[in-house]
Amino acid sequence: MLILLAARPPQTLSCLQHKRISFPAGGSESSRQRGKMWKQRMDVFMLLLVWRLLVGPVLAQVRHPLPVLWMMPVSSEGGGGLTAGVAPAVRLALQDLKKQPPPLGNYEIQLQLLDSQCEASSGLKALFDAMWAGPKYLLVFGGVCPSVTMLIARSLPALNLVQVSFAATPPSLSNRKWYGNLFSTVPSDRALNQVTVKLLQRYKWTRVSIVTQEGPRHSEMKKDLIRQLLKANVQVVSTVSFYDDACSSLKKLKERDVRIIIGQFEDDSASEVFCCAYRLNLFGARYQWIVTGGGTAGWRLGWQFSGCTANNLLTAADGSIRLQIRQLSSTNAPGVSGRTPQNYQDAYLRELIQERSKVSPLHAFAYDAVWVAAKALSQVMEAVKHREKYSIKRNVTVSEEEFQKMLLEVMKQTQFEGVTGPVFFRNGERMTLIELIQFQGSSGVLVGEFSTNTQQLRLMNHLLKFKGSGPAKDQTEVRLQQRLVSLLLYSIVSSVATVTIIITLTILCFIIINRKHWLLRASGGSQDELLLLGVLLSSASVLISGLDEALLSDRTLELLCSVRLWILSVGHTVGFSVLFIKTWRVYSLCSINQRQQSSLQPAGRVLLWMFLLDVFVLTSWQILDPLRRVVMQHRLESDPADQDVIIQPYSEHCSSINMELWLTAVYGYKGPLLGLGCFLAWSIRTVQVDHPAVHSKHLTLSMFALTVFSVLGVSGSLLTSHNPPVQFCLSSALILGCNIFILSLLFGTKFLYLWSNSSELQSEAAEEGAEEQLRRLNQQLKSRTTQLDVEIETITMQLSETSESEMLHHTTREKNNGEVRSVTHAAQVFAEDENSERKPSSPDDVNSPEHVRRRLSVQLPILHHSYLPAIGGISASSSSLFSSREAFVHHDALMTTSCKPDNTHLEPQL
Numbered sequence: 001m002l003i004l005l006a007a008r009p010p011q012t013l014s015c016l017q018h019k020r021i022s023f024p025a026g027g028s029e030s031s032r033q034r035g036k037m038w039k040q041r042m043d044v045f046m047l048l049l050v051w052r053l054l055v056g057p058v059l060a061q062v063r064h065p066l067p068v069l070w071m072m073p074v075s076s077e078g079g080g081g082l083t084a085g086v087a088p089a090v091r092l093a094l095q096d097l098k099k100q101p102p103p104l105g106n107y108e109i110q111l112q113l114l115d116s117q118c119e120a121s122s123g124l125k126a127l128f129d130a131m132w133a134g135p136k137y138l139l140v141f142g143g144v145c146p147s148v149t150m151l152i153a154r155s156l157p158a159l160n161l162v163q164v165s166f167a168a169t170p171p172s173l174s175n176r177k178w179y180g181n182l183f184s185t186v187p188s189d190r191a192l193n194q195v196t197v198k199l200l201q202r203y204k205w206t207r208v209s210i211v212t213q214e215g216p217r218h219s220e221m222k223k224d225l226i227r228q229l230l231k232a233n234v235q236v237v238s239t240v241s242f243y244d245d246a247c248s249s250l251k252k253l254k255e256r257d258v259r260i261i262i263g264q265f266e267d268d269s270a271s272e273v274f275c276c277a278y279r280l281n282l283f284g285a286r287y288q289w290i291v292t293g294g295g296t297a298g299w300r301l302g303w304q305f306s307g308c309t310a311n312n313l314l315t316a317a318d319g320s321i322r323l324q325i326r327q328l329s330s331t332n333a334p335g336v337s338g339r340t341p342q343n344y345q346d347a348y349l350r351e352l353i354q355e356r357s358k359v360s361p362l363h364a365f366a367y368d369a370v371w372v373a374a375k376a377l378s379q380v381m382e383a384v385k386h387r388e389k390y391s392i393k394r395n396v397t398v399s400e401e402e403f404q405k406m407l408l409e410v411m412k413q414t415q416f417e418g419v420t421g422p423v424f425f426r427n428g429e430r431m432t433l434i435e436l437i438q439f440q441g442s443s444g445v446l447v448g449e450f451s452t453n454t455q456q457l458r459l460m461n462h463l464l465k466f467k468g469s470g471p472a473k474d475q476t477e478v479r480l481q482q483r484l485v486s487l488l489l490y491s492i493v494s495s496v497a498t499v500t501i502i503i504t505l506t507i508l509c510f511i512i513i514n515r516k517h518w519l520l521r522a523s524g525g526s527q528d529e530l531l532l533l534g535v536l537l538s539s540a541s542v543l544i545s546g547l548d549e550a551l552l553s554d555r556t557l558e559l560l561c562s563v564r565l566w567i568l569s570v571g572h573t574v575g576f577s578v579l580f581i582k583t584w585r586v587y588s589l590c591s592i593n594q595r596q597q598s599s600l601q602p603a604g605r606v607l608l609w610m611f612l613l614d615v616f617v618l619t620s621w622q623i624l625d626p627l628r629r630v631v632m633q634h635r636l637e638s639d640p641a642d643q644d645v646i647i648q649p650y651s652e653h654c655s656s657i658n659m660e661l662w663l664t665a666v667y668g669y670k671g672p673l674l675g676l677g678c679f680l681a682w683s684i685r686t687v688q689v690d691h692p693a694v695h696s697k698h699l700t701l702s703m704f705a706l707t708v709f710s711v712l713g714v715s716g717s718l719l720t721s722h723n724p725p726v727q728f729c730l731s732s733a734l735i736l737g738c739n740i741f742i743l744s745l746l747f748g749t750k751f752l753y754l755w756s757n758s759s760e761l762q763s764e765a766a767e768e769g770a771e772e773q774l775r776r777l778n779q780q781l782k783s784r785t786t787q788l789d790v791e792i793e794t795i796t797m798q799l800s801e802t803s804e805s806e807m808l809h810h811t812t813r814e815k816n817n818g819e820v821r822s823v824t825h826a827a828q829v830f831a832e833d834e835n836s837e838r839k840p841s842s843p844d845d846v847n848s849p850e851h852v853r854r855r856l857s858v859q860l861p862i863l864h865h866s867y868l869p870a871i872g873g874i875s876a877s878s879s880s881l882f883s884s885r886e887a888f889v890h891h892d893a894l895m896t897t898s899c900k901p902d903n904t905h906l907e908p909q910l
Contacts (some may be wrong), residue, residue: 066108067137068377069139071116075515085363109377120151138377141370156181156182164184171189185513189224194455196225197225205474208229208262211263211264225292260288262291263289275316288472318439318441323438328341367419372423380406412425430452435448436450440466481648482652483649487727511532534578540571540735541564542736545731557652558628570614625657625658627656629653631650631651680703685700713731716730716734787805
């Protein structure tokens with residue numbers, strides 16, 4: 001009877017929706033007839049024999065009915081075909097149940113068909129009408145339409161019923177708080193979304209878009225997918241829906257540059273979607289399609305009219321991945337029904353061909369659903385019989401609520417091998433495998449599986465084929481590329497800097513050793529030492545600027561930022577100061593009078609203040625806003641080898657928060673000084689110094705070179721800041737070029753002169769040696785003269801005291817002429833007696849005081865001024881004998897101020 005009902009059109013099935021569909025056991029009528037025969041014959045022996053041989057086996061075939069409601073959309077559009085495709089699988093399940101041994105074979109599933117019409121109100125009314133008409137239904141089977149299933153499943157606890165479905169896929173039905181009495185043999189769409197998220201995470205796709213077909217099921221599926229994607233930190237760029245025209249929705253995806261597209265649509269819309277994808281060029285190596293809304297059916301590209309050829313559809317769908325629920329188990333072992341999956345499929349197809357119906361993608365799940373209902377109900381019924389038989393209280397019946405609880409517990413523990421694989425439930429959801437089918441060429445290839453039980457995704461990478469060199473990228477890849485100074489470039493520049501430093505140190509050592517040489521002394525040895533120090537510092541800054549994070553740590557690099565700034569700035573200041581002093585001195589000697597030459601000394605003070613200002617600015621910079629290593633993003637560049645790759649260059653350089661302010665402060669006081677130095681150098685360009693190794697043009701060129709290289713270095717560093725290798729190469733070349741130019745111009749000419757005039761310099765050195773001996777002799781004479789001056793002064797003082805005593809004696813004698821005559825006479829007698837042996841003194845005596853004073857006045861000046869002025873003696877014009885000081889003229893030549901405009905020589909003046 002069920003075969004005929006399933007084969008009839010929907011109009012015939014609708015009128016039978018309240019009739020009970022049953023399969024009565026044969027042999028019950030014959031038992032009654034034989035019982036009458038036994039009563040008539042009254043033959044006890046024959047009665048017992050017949051009862052044992054005939055009645056016993058017949059009673060074993062009696063099956064207890066289990067009334068079940070089967071809800072299907074019979075009369076609605078498309079519902080009849082779905083019911084007709086599922087009915088053969090249900091019939092096969094019922095037939096296989098008859099063959100099962102007890103206790104499963106003792107019960108018969110009686111299905112009462114209800115037409116839900118895919119409307120919640122109609123389905124709910126049909127359910128209440130059936131329950132009112134009776135009998136007492138133990139379970140609800142089926143339910144295809146989501147709206148009807150959700151409403152009825154929500155009311156099942158109040159009705160004390162449990163529902164076993166084979167099509168309950170909406171993710172919301174997974175809420176066990178609301179739908180705790182619903183069990184489905186088909187995995188939920190939530191499992192398909194889980195596979196999608198796992199696949200995205202496997203290939204690190206974080207930017208996707210969703211294309212959804214209009215409908216309640218796909219809308220709910222899209223919401224659940226978005227929730228899972230947000231939890232997995234996957235960005236949903238856009239979600240578009242379509243009903244009739246899918247091309248307008250796909251255009252939005254192309255405008256957003258979406259590469260990973262998740263499609264949720266039915267199988268009959270696949271041709272239309274991929275036709276639009278072909279027209280919009282949304283296929284190939286740059287795109288990846290993941291279709292999750294097709295259920296269990298396969299694609300039938302070209303089956304529906306789409307406006308594209310079959311080749312176009314195959315080209316657009318090539319490489320796309322479809323997620324579908326496994327319909328049949330991959331094992332060939334027989335299941336609980338005794339059939340293998342292949343045996344069941346063959347039997348189902350035979351029944352389907354006879355009825356001329358279409359294949360339903362849910363037929364295998366409907367077959368296992370019948371077995372789930374039968375095993376659960378039979379197990380509960382056996383438990384009820386056991387309780388009634390062995391209970392202490394007799395005639396105790398099980399209430400509906402208690403029967404429902406028992407049935408729920410049995411459903412949770414149900415586990416067997418079905419034609420779709422292992423059948424068991426977790427939180428009401430079926431645990432099974434989901435297949436990943438990749439469309440390759442004109443067929444699908446199984447490339448992976450997802451177990452809803454273990455939540456593990458297994459991909460067969462050797463079977464996966466992508467159009468490009470690998471999986472598509474979720475967006476245009478931005479590849480970071482750091483611009484570093486290459487090792488070869490750094491080696492070349494550092495070698496040049498090292499050679500420059502070695503040459504500078506050699507010159508500096510030569511100057512220190514030959515400090516007293518005439519040539520070096522004439523050109524200012526101490527100033528040359530400072531100039532070489534500036535060259536050393538600026539050259540050393542080149543060695544530091546090329547270091548990067550590949551060689552040193554970040555902390556060390558930040559420290560080197562400040563070190564390089566100090567070395568370069570101080571080196572520049574010292575070098576410029578020396579050149580400015582030299583230039584200012586020549587300019588002052590040529591432009592001011594001899595009386596104003598004392599004003600040369602303040603120029604050195606001004607430059608000292610400039611150096612202190614430089615130190616002050618750098619110290620303030622270091623304390624208030626220290627330099628740090630910062631990352632600079634540069635303009636995006638396309639990769640010529642890959643169109644989907646954009647290179648993002650970046651570089652690290654030394655900077656601070658107010659970098660522009662500090663640079664302005666440094667350039668603000670150094671720029672005007674450089675301009676002033678160039679003006680002074682231009683003013684002395686025609687002045688010539690009367691020295692074979694020194695020329696004012698060298699000084700002028702050095703000052704201009706320093707200024708030009710400084711301006712070019714600052715400008716080049718600012719213009720090439722986006723390219724560190726070019727910036728390093730340019731700035732290093734300018735610094736080293738300036739240093740080499742200054743060394744060659746100011747010191748190279750001197751060394752060339754020394755090399756070409758070595759014999760003359762040796763004679764000059766000999767003369768300098770003789771002159772040095774004269775200087776030492778002159779120094780000795782000076783010391784001897786000082787001693788003689790002291791002795792002369794002592795003798796003069798003694799003579800002065802003797803003269804004063806004699807004058808006092810004569811004056812006293814004249815006053816007391818008469819009174820002291822006898823005393824004087826006695827003194828004279830005493831003196832004559834005392835000096836009787838010597839000759840008496842007289843005014844004409846050569847040793848008399850007057851004669852001694854006369855000789856000293858004549859001889860001592862001659863002795864005092866007898867030394868050569870050329871070796872440090874006092875000139876004859878000196879008029880003071882005892883208090884005069886020697887005036888010494890140093891040998892260092894001073895340049896006179898008698899300059900002429902053209903070709904004027906600065907001659908040394910002793």
